[in-house]
Amino acid sequence: MRGVAVTVADRPDLSEKAWQCTSDLMPEYNNHGDVLDEYWPRLTAELPEYQFHLLGDDEQILARARSIPLHWDGTPDGLPPGIDGALIRGFDGREPNVLCALLVAVPRAVQGRGVSAGALMAMSGIARRHGFKSLIAPVRPSAKERYPLVPIDRYATWRRPDGLLFDPWMRVHERLGAGVLKPEQQSLRITSTVADWEGWTGLAFPESGAYWFPGGLATVDIDLSADRGLYFEPNVWMHHQL
Template sequence: MLLDADGVPVAAGWAVPLRWDGRAEALPSGYTDALVRAVEGHEQGVEPDTLVICGAIVTPSLKGQGLAGRMLTALREAGQDAGLPRVVAPVRPTTKARYPLTPIESFLRWRREDGTALDPWIRTHERLGARILAPAPVSQTMTGTVAEWEGWTDLALPESGDYVIPDGLSVLRVDRDADVGLYQEPNVWMRHR
């Protein structure tokens, strides 16, 4: 947690340690799988060698002041202090919600004219020396009944099919016969130096 001069929290972040051999193909499938591997590895006594940055949040009124980068740097330093030589993150691209129909494999390649990543959160990680390792097309999976999804999204979901949902990075798949909505959120695996 980052505090201001008065001791008020201005940013927070979290990460988990796990064992990973450094190969992109051996990465967890995403955020959820990283959490599972970290817990299972701890329970089995597996010595971790990698820190997985799971998230960083900045007080909304203070965004744009470099606090996110400071939080990521603090998390990386915590990993180094714990003796973890590798740091990776399943990055949730903040502007991907504008392009929910675009596959993450395409989105992660999009660049601005200056050559930097189109997405500002990917760009923040890159400015800190991270590089893209691989897409994580199914980083998190969320399921619920049709009624639950209608409540969560404030949308009518009258028939089975795919729906673009507010702030969704991909589509919601609704199966009315099974009374289930399935949302699989993509992320981008990035490795920090």
């Protein structure tokens, strides 16, 4: 199931519908971020031609996707520091030469039908139309939440007995020809009050320390004296040569 990609520039009216169909997919904490809060709204406002929705029959939302063009020198060391770095770099005024994937969200009702692969293919098509020869992605490994204490450096190397990458979302990228560039330990920074973190996670934090929480890819560091919870979400950089 591939659907038809329609950009926000062409159909801004679909944005609210797409959000309603996909708002329950990510843990609540993932809707916040020190850098994310500032830059995310600018994607649809300033770069609508790179944001799109995948539509099925009768304009059913099959996927909501976000991306950002940026400059990259082609080396692993030259990658921005994760999602936060990609957002900052994408608005730094330099001439972009690659497209960076930021989000592919597929409604639960159509998951398991190959929609995510179709959305990545559509994103690659948008990259090509804008003259880019690469699509890079700070991939959020979907099964990492089951192994929050395993460092992302090791997790990113795990493979199944058949030789394919262990993580399902990383594997979708791999099957479309992407290779792993490097893990990113501190891709997305989320800092907020202890009360916020307790509300987002449904947990109580009686003392300062590192805590695992449902949906987290790593632990959150709670500091009661500073009334602060600090979390860095890890990602894995992958590269599609177009």
